[in-house]
Amino acid sequence: MQLSSPSRPASISSRAYTPSPISPGPGALASNGNVKITYTLAHSIQSSPHFAVLLESLRSRIQPLRNLHWKPSAGTLPSSSIRTIQSVDAEFVPLDLGLSGARLSAVDGFGGDGTARSQIPGTVLAKPFINLWLGMCEDADTYKNVVRRQLKDWVASVTTQSKRDQEWLIVLVHISSPGQDAAGSGGKRLFQMKGNVIDRMRADFTLAKRDRCVQLNYVTGGQDDPAAWTELIAKIKDAIITTLDSRIAERIDDVRRTEAQRAVPGWNFCTFFVLKESIAESFEGMTLLDAALLQYSELEASFYQVLKEKNLSWFGKLGGTTPGDDAAPLLSVTKKPYRDLILSNNISIFDFRCYLVARQCLLLAKMGAIADVANKATGFISAFSRTLRENENSLSEPFIESWIYSCALNVVDECDGWMEAGGGQESLSDAKGTSYSAAKCELLELARAQLDKIGIRAGHLPRAAPFSASLPDQETKSQLSSTTYEPYAVVPDPNNEEHRRLSRLGITNANLLEAIDNVSTFDNLYKQLVTRTIETCRSSGRSRTAMQFQGTLAALYLHRGDISSAQSIYAKLPIAYANQHWNLLEGYMRFLHLETSKNPEDTSSEELIIRALALLSVDLVSSQQAQHNIYSTRIQQTLQNVFQASSNLSSPLRVQNFSLVDIKLTSGVARLDNSRDGSFLDVIASSRLPEVIEVFDIKVHFKARDGVHATFGHKTFELSPGTSSLSLFCPDPISGLLAVSEFEYQISGLLFRITPPESEKPVLPTKSNLSETRVNVRVPEDKQAAQVMMQMPRHVILGDQRVLFKVCTGRNILRSGTMSVVSPSGQIKYNLACAKVLSDPCGSIKCTNEEVSIDDLPAEHELVLSVPFSGSPRNDELEATLNFVYTTVTQPEVIRTINQSCKSYIGLPLIVNINDKFRDERLFTNVVVHSANQELIRIAKVALLSNVDSKLAVQQCTRSPVPVPVWPSRPAPWLFQIQSSDTNDRPNSSLAGETLKLKITYRSLREDLDPILNAITSLHSGAFSSQRKQKLLADSAANALLTDSRWANMLELLRQSPKSDPVVWAKELVDNAPIKLDFDSVLGAIKEMREIDADSQLDTSDERSKWRTVTMPFDVPSMSIVNRVKVAPRLSPSALIYAGQPLEVTVTIEASFHWSGSARDPETKYTMHYDVLSDMDSGWLINGPKRGEYIAQDQSVYTLNLTLLPLRHGVLSLPVIMAEPGDDSNGPRPSCETWQSDGAQRITVLPRNSRSTYTIAMPIPVM
Structure with a gap:
């Protein structure tokens, strides 16, 4: 059969049919989607000059009609819910009574008289839905005599048998101009007559209680009121819905009757198909697309049933043999006269299936479901291609491949056009666009698979992966020739004429034919298709599929010898696949x-x-x-x-984060080498290689919390496949908890270095490989190994900041060593060049600014260096990082390193307050000592020391030699007297301003408790094996004991009673302790405390002393003027003083410049002011010069006389006299202290004895 129009081969960019996804135009076989509305104009309205404008206004309001609500009759659709027709176009045409019968007979399948039915049913939209009569009548008589007769004739003509399913409507039109006064009397009569006419019309033509008359008030001059059309439009919509429901119900009944006769001989599927398709096209015309699609789905199910019954007598052959079938656009319904072929029972299965899927896809496109179109087409192409291969020998494999290729690209092109028309590229970003991209990717992949097959057959592609993946599992053998033809076999000569003919058999697609003949054209076509597929996969989020096609493209480049292009793709793909695992x-x-x-x-x-x-x-x-x-x-x-x-x-090449050897710990605790410094770490090394390899210098690096690094290593060894046990050794004496930072080893010229990742959860050291996660290892402390530490000196001198650095050799005979000190914060500077050796002289020690060099130290020796430092530590906490590198005599070739971070608190636990009192040529100083913390401090002695050539003599108030405890709330005083030792020989020398030394010897209670705390930690050494945990335990126990005031007072009471039995006290301390204590350790601590207290008065500056000392400078204060005041009563020794009796006194004020702080000058003078302080509470009334001024010189005496009058009897203190220097603008005001030598003197005032007689008049009572 010849095609109705010439077909052109489908290509990547060809489009045979491009509807819009919003409102695509109907296909050629679809009926006109307009609802027909006929009208008849009465002569009265035809004579009006405005009838043309009226008709155009009505036409504009029904094109289109919107929001029609249809509730299908029972059994019409599976769901009886209300369906909304969003929009439908209406065709407004005049009613031609002479031609309407013939025209309707031709298109609708009904005869002019309605007695005969045609075998070619059309859609329900072909016939008019409603007939309108438009006329004007303003007179009731005119209506009665003329118009009513005309209306009856018109109603009879539109209600014939052939038009029984059409609605009709009478429209009474009233045309008025804008200037017409409708409110006047004439207007009122007019509307009354008009109202009478419309009422009579409704009375005459209302049938079955259905109002078919409506009045339209039309205003000319462009001022048409939209509200005037509301009733008419509503009745037109209602009439359309009524007509649609009756016609659809009738047509569905016809379909059911036809389907019920399926078993009757002579039943024809093609006739049934056309009848049911008319319903689908009717729904499509009414924009009920989902209902139309349902009809095609039911038709497809009916076809499968026929196919299952193998009752295909109504179809021709399988088909696909028409030239151009392989390249024809799948979604085109106009490429062949499908309706004629179906009605003539000559349509092939190939054409029928293509037509049916095209109609379904076009409906889906109108619904905007572009992704469903692609999925539908994909499923159809895949399934029907298998049918073509399995059920027919007349089609060649190249034809099927060409058909699949052309159909897939045609669907993609059509869908792309719909997507662009529906929203452009923005639509691809939403969920609907993503779904379409995924379906489009399937179609493109299907097309690419066909190119693989064609390319292999033509010799353009190798029969190897990834191209061979498109070949079928079982090769298809065609029966087109007597010789066996393998379509995918490797052809020795692609130019063989027979092979060339067979490989092109059935293909009419021009692009494929050109690609078969030309390798370059094939490559271009293949690259374009693969590139398009990659872009589609990426837009749909199918990154793995996109990578797969990138690999296919690289394979093509590699096959063509374009190594650089293939390499550029292969360089990117591994990373992408690694991210996808x-x-x-x-x-x-x-x-x-x-x-x-x-x-x-x-x-x-x-x-x-x-x-x-x-x-x-x-x-x-x-x-x-x-x-x-x-x-x-x-x-x-x-x-x-x-x-x-x-x-x-x-040089070795470093390899990061990849290991051929896995290392796992056998234990989370390292083991010490008790014969030398260092520790072992037992591991299991697992080789991932199938052969023996030689590993050089394996190292595992650890890092502690304080930044200390350690390395466990092993020299060269051979590693067999599987697991091997190794012992890694670290020569550095380290201890504590270490975390793996990285490990490395060398194989041949490769240096593998692996950094394990951090673990979010705690991991057992023996459960994971070191390359998988970071694990912790605990190294026990080796008490016999070399050690370095920092301590505060036991004897501190304020003004001379020093710190002690100790080097303990342990078991080692030190051959050489170098120690350097660094401040982590950089705020402290250590002067190593000025270091002093406090320990016994031994070996060779050389100090420079950068380091301290040590040679030849014996075993078990402790080297103590006192190093000055400068700077202010933060929070009185001194920090230092000690780096000690040393070698031993037994192993001079092994260099060991100790990297120790140290902290030491340099604040003093004491607070010292000093009070000075000047008394003539003597100075009394009271030194009060507090505890700076809540901890108890015991003070052994406090001494105020002078220099050898000092001019001052210091005497101390004698105290008991027993140490004195002090708390923050209970200080202890020490009194000293400072006096000139030889002032007569050097009268011009200065005594004040000389610096003495205040030395305090003390010991904290925490130090006394160390034996007890050590016993506590030794009891728990198994559970608290690390240094950090032992220190935490000791601090917790010390805090519990020191904060218990009752227990601390009990311990102090014991120390104040040296003759008490220590066993009894030890038992009491153990019983009353807040924590569990060991009796032997407490008893030993008591005995040791008594020994320490016995040596408290010894003067020693050795660092091994049990007592600590702090020496601070004491500056002798100065006082410019010291006034001694004396109040002498002029009274005989046996005289008595009575209240009210005047008392004469002599006041002397003696000035001394002895403590002025400068050379004594007899010419120095000061103007002084004195003031006698007295008030009523003192009991004295003072008469005389209570205030005044005088000139004071060194050793000068000022005298004045006063009279004191005692106001009461009792023991009265003498008045207080104050003397102060006056303001002198020539210089600073001198300092002054005034003391009263007789301030403790009291005077006894006796009460005065006296008698007074008074006469009182008494009234005489009346008898």
Whole structure:
């Protein structure tokens, strides 16, 4: 059968049908989607000059009609819910009574008289839905005599048998102008007459209670009121819905009757199809697209039933043999006269299936479901291609491939056009666009698979992966020739004429024919298709599929010899596959990348090794997953190449975060080497390689919390496949908790360095490999190993900041050592060059600004260095990092390092307050000592020391030699007298301003408790094996004991009672302790405390002393003027003083400049002011010069006389006299202290004895 129009081959950009996804135009077989409305104009309205404008206004309001609500009759649709017709166009045409019967007979299948039915049913939209009569009548008589007769004739003509399913409506039109006064009397009569006419019309033509009359008030002059049309439009909509419901119900009844006769001989599926399709086209015309699609789905199900029953007598052959069938657009319904073929029962299965899927896809496109179109087409192409291969021998394999290729691209092109028309590229970003991109990717992949087959058959592509993946599992053999033809076999000569003919058989697609003949054209077509597929996959989020097609494109480049292009793609794909965790594909891509990089001119040896190691890392994982021989063979080959290439490198190549050897700890605790400094770490090394390898210098690096680094290592050894036990050794004497930072080892010219990741959860050291996560290892303390530490000196001198650095040799005979000190914050500077050796002289010690060099120290020796420092530590906490590098006599070749972070609190636990009192040529100083913390401090003695050549003599108030305890709330005083030792010989010398030394000897209670705390930690040494935990335990126990005031007072009471029985006291202390104590340790501590107290008065400055001292400078204060005041009563010794009796006194004020702080000058004078302080409470009334001024010189005396009058009897103190220097603008005001030598004197005032007689008049009572 010839095509109705010439077809052109489908290509990537060809489009045969491009409807819009919003409102695509109907196909050729679809009926006109307009609802027909006929009208008849009465002569009265035809004579009006406005009838044309009226008709145009009505036409504009029904094109289109919107929001029609239809509730289908029962049984019409599966769901009886209300359906909303969003929009439908209406065709407004005049009613031609003479031609309407013939026209309707031709298109609708009904005869003019309605007695005969046609076998070619059309849609329900072909006939008019409603007939309108438009007329004007303003007179009731005119209506009665003329118009009513005309209306009856018109109603009879539109209600014939052929039009029984059409609605009719009478429209009474009233045309008025804008200037017409409708409110006047004439207007009122007019509306009354008009109202009478419309009422009579409704009375005459209302049938079955259905109002078919409506009045339209039309205003001319462009001022049409939209509200005037509301009733008319509503009745038109209602009439359309009524007509639609009756016609659809009638047509569905016809379909059911036809389907019920399916078993009757002579039943024809094609006739049934056309009848049911008319319903679908009717729904489509009314924009009920989902209902139309349902009809086609039911038709498809009916066809499958016929196919299952193998009752295909109404169809022709399978089809597909018409020239151009392989390249015809799948979604075109106009490429063949499908309606004629169906009615004539000559349509082939091929054409029928193509037509049916095209109609379904076009409906889906109108609904905007573009993704469903692509999915529908994909499923149809895949399923029907299998049908073509299985059920027919007349179609060649090249034809089927060409048909699949052309159909897939046609669907993609059509859908792309709909997507662009529906919203452009923005629509691809939403969920609907993503779904379409995924379906489009399937179609493009289907097309690409056909190109693989065609390319292999034409000899353009190799019969190898990835192209061979498109070949069927079982090769199809065509029966077109007597000779066996294998369509995908490797052809020795692609130019063979017979092979060329068979490979092109059935193909009419011009692009494919050109690609078969020309390799370059094939490559361009293939690259365009693959590139388009990659872009589509990325837009749909199918990154893995996109990577797969990138690999296919790289394989094409590789096959064509374009190594650089293939390599650029292979370089990107492994990373992408690694992110997706596709180990097998990642390994394959890395293998191809490595194979394309073996040109030494383009790739360096280091880069090749890195790529080979990357392949090796993936193959090692894949070999465990797949257990395939290909991986073991490739691993061995890669290893040989890597080792051979790395052996020629000038320096080892570092390999990061990839390991051929796995290391796992056997224990979380290292073991000490008790014969030397250092510790062992037992590990299990697992080789991932299938052969024995030689490993050089394996090292595991650890890091502590304080930043200290340690390295456990092992020299060269051979590692066999599987697991091997190793002992790694660290010569440095370290201890504490260490965390793995990295480990490294060398194989051939490769230096592997692996940094394990941080673990979010605690991990057991023996459960994970070191490359998987960071684990912790605990190294016990070796008390016999060399140690360095920092301590505060036991004897502190304020003004001379020093710190002690100790080097303990332990078991080692030190051959040489170097110690350097660094401040972590940089705020402190240590002057190592000025270090002093406080320990016994031994060996050779050399101090410089940078380091201290030590040679030849014996074992068990402690070197103590006193080093001055400058700077202000933060929060009185001194920090230092000690780095000690040393060698021993037994192992001079091993260099050991101690990197120790130290902290020491330099604040004093004491607070000292000093009060000075000047008394003539003597100075009394009261030193009050507090405890700075809540801790108890015991003061052994406090001494105020003068220099040898000092002019001052210091005497101390005698105290008991027993140490005195002090608390923050209970201080202790010490009184000193300072006096000039020889003032007569040097009268002009200055005594004040000289600096003495105040030395305090003390010991804290915490130090006394150390034996008890050590016993507590030793009891728990198993649970608290680390130094940090032992220290925390000791601090917790000390805090519990020291904060218990009752227990601390009990301990102090014991120390104040040296003759008490220590056993009894030890038992009491153990019983009353807040924590559990060991009796023996408490008893030993008591005895040791008594020994320490016995030596408290010894004067020693050795660092091994049990007592600590702090020496601070004491500056002798100065006082410019010291006034001694004396109040002398002029009274005989036996005289008595009575209250009210005047008392004469002499006041003398003697000035002394002895403590002025400068050389004594007899000419120095000061103007002084005195003031006698007295008030009523003192009991004295003072008469005389209570205030005044005088001139004071050294040793001068000022005298004045006063009269004191006692106001009461009793023991009265003498008045207080104050003397102060006056203001002198010539210089600063001198300091002054005034004391009263007789301030403690009291005067007894006796009461005065006296008698007074008074006469009182008494009234005489009346008898």
